[in-house]
Amino acid sequence: MTEAAAAGMLPHFPVEVSAPDISAWTAGNTGVPGFTTLASGKPGPHVGITGLMHGNELAGAIVLEQLLRSKFVPRIGKLTVGFANLAAFARFDPAQPTASRFVDEDLNRLWDPVILNGLRRSSELDRARAMRPLIDQMDMLLDIHSMLWPSDPLILSGPTAKGRALGRLIGIPPLVIADHGHVSGPRLIDYARFTGPGPAAAVLVEAGQHWEQETVICARACLGALLRQIELEAGETPRSEIQIAEVTLAVTAATTGFAFVRNFRGGQVIPARNTLIALDGNTEIRTPHDDCMLVMPSLRPSRGHTAVRLARLL
Ligand SMILES: [Zn+2]
Numbered sequence: 001m002t003e004a005a006a007a008g009m010l011p012h013f014p015v016e017v018s019a020p021d022i023s024a025w026t027a028g029n030t031g032v033p034g035f036t037t038l039a040s041g042k043p044g045p046h047v048g049i050t051g052l053m054h055g056n057e058l059a060g061a062i063v064l065e066q067l068l069r070s071k072f073v074p075r076i077g078k079l080t081v082g083f084a085n086l087a088a089f090a091r092f093d094p095a096q097p098t099a100s101r102f103v104d105e106d107l108n109r110l111w112d113p114v115i116l117n118g119l120r121r122s123s124e125l126d127r128a129r130a131m132r133p134l135i136d137q138m139d140m141l142l143d144i145h146s147m148l149w150p151s152d153p154l155i156l157s158g159p160t161a162k163g164r165a166l167g168r169l170i171g172i173p174p175l176v177i178a179d180h181g182h183v184s185g186p187r188l189i190d191y192a193r194f195t196g197p198g199p200a201a202a203v204l205v206e207a208g209q210h211w212e213q214e215t216v217i218c219a220r221a222c223l224g225a226l227l228r229q230i231e232l233e234a235g236e237t238p239r240s241e242i243q244i245a246e247v248t249l250a251v252t253a254a255t256t257g258f259a260f261v262r263n264f265r266g267g268q269v270i271p272a273r274n275t276l277i278a279l280d281g282n283t284e285i286r287t288p289h290d291d292c293m294l295v296m297p298s299l300r301p302s303r304g305h306t307a308v309r310l311a312r313l314l
Pocket of ligand 1: 054
């Protein structure tokens with residue numbers, strides 16, 4: 001069951017922000033609808049910043065629309081700003097805000113060349129295939145997301161050292177989680193261009209709860225940090241005080257009866273190993289080590305979906 005299908009079982013999440021008007025940017029200037037390239041005319045990296053990978057994650061769309069409207073031009077290289085799932089976003093309804101995460105399937109579980117080169121079609125597969133040639137040109141990518149359940153904002157850096165380095169470079173929010181994605185399919189940040197041997201790197205930010213004002217503030221600060229870091233003169237030092245954690249276990253709900261023993265908040269650290277945190281049917285889920293951080297617990301996970309990631313602080 002999807003987040004949307006489960007909507008009847010969810011608590012009420014207030015929608016404090018409005019969907020932005022992105023109509024000026026849906027044509028774009030790249031040949032890919034929703035994608036606009038801002039070029040400095042000088043050598044430098046091609047940086048991508050995407051939002052709306054999930055159609056109901058408004059914070060990314062809000063800050064990207066503001067960036068485009070401000071007529072920002074990078075000082076070096078090129079910046080491509082993209083609104084990913086336009087079709088799902090077009091269906092956003094504040095009365096049913098969980099229903100427009102995607103049209104047919106999750107756009108952020110399709111980034112496997114075998115899937116992309118295959119014959120199967122869906123609204124999201126068509127979209128991923130349209131985006132792919134642009135993505136294949138990017139040296140660096142920040143994909144802006146938000147979360148349904150209350151959680152401290154964080155950067156997910158995927159499995160690579162270069163992803164972790166990019167997350168540390170951005171540094172806002174100051175928590176970088178190295179992880180291995182979802183069993184249900186690779187995310188854009190897991191795509192071969194960013195996880196293969198080449199230098200291109202990608203991270204995603206989970207800026208806060210989908211529809212809270214604070215999430216927009218965090219997304220804007222994260223985006224600003226990336227843009228500043230790209231343009232820093234050599235020799236300037238990146239920020240410190242960044243917490244790094246590595247996912248040790250991604251817990252996938254194996255039954256429809258998965259339930260946490262408490263309403264945990266993402267970012268919470270459980271001091272002792274072997275602490276019971278959830279029951280998945282009759283199976284006990286316990287912390288595998290001391291100082292175990294709960295990353296993005298989904299308090300009503302559907303079977304086959306990630307319920308929580310457990311991470312060790314580094
Ligand atoms: Zn998302």
